Amino acid sequence: MSEEPPKITYPCDYPIKVVGDVRANLHDEVFEVVAKHDPTITPAKVSQKTSRKGNFVSISFMLVAESEAQIHALFAELKEIESVRLVL
Secondary structure: OOOOOOOOOOOEEEEEEEEEEOOOOHHHHHHHHHHHHOOOOOHHHEEEEEOOOOOEEEEEEEEEEOOHHHHHHHHHHHHOOOOEEEEO
16 A cells, blocks of 8 residues: 655645634734744734624634644644634
């Protein structure tokens, strides 16, 4: 059997979306966590959209991913934020 080539070649741009409850500091908390894992992140690489009913907010950003371990660590830390409901 031949080995399957890796699905992702690192480093690469990796889109991530965080969905959470609308809360004043959520954007700042998410940005702070992402910046720990990707020091190249800038506000220009982050966008935010509130749901139609105003209950949830989605924060999307483009991470410079260096490894699968980095992505897993980032996801785990983002999920620890109380208002975060989903990380994609």
